[in-house]
Amino acid sequence: MCLARRNLSPKSRRFLAIGNLCLFFGLTLSLFDKDLGLHHPAIYNGVRGFLIGISIAFNIGAMRSARNCHETQP
Numbered sequence: 001m002c003l004a005r006r007n008l009s010p011k012s013r014r015f016l017a018i019g020n021l022c023l024f025f026g027l028t029l030s031l032f033d034k035d036l037g038l039h040h041p042a043i044y045n046g047v048r049g050f051l052i053g054i055s056i057a058f059n060i061g062a063m064r065s066a067r068n069c070h071e072t073q074p
Contacts, residue, residue, distance in 0.1 A: 019058030026051030
């Protein structure tokens with residue numbers, strides 16, 4: 001499903017931005033795996049999983065609310 005950001009409602013845009021930021025931070029935590037992962041592996045994996053899970057939820061929420069948006073015909 002391709003979402004044209006121009007046609008999205010403000011709520012959908014916010015959900016998409018928050019979801020993408022959470023995905024970015026969740027995936028970039030793997031760059032710091034050697035420092036954080038060695039000393040506190042449970043907390044590290046928990047935070048990473050939480051951020052990726054929140055990202056999935058917000059991106060699905062953006063898709064669901066975008067489905068309710070109607071495109072304006074010029």
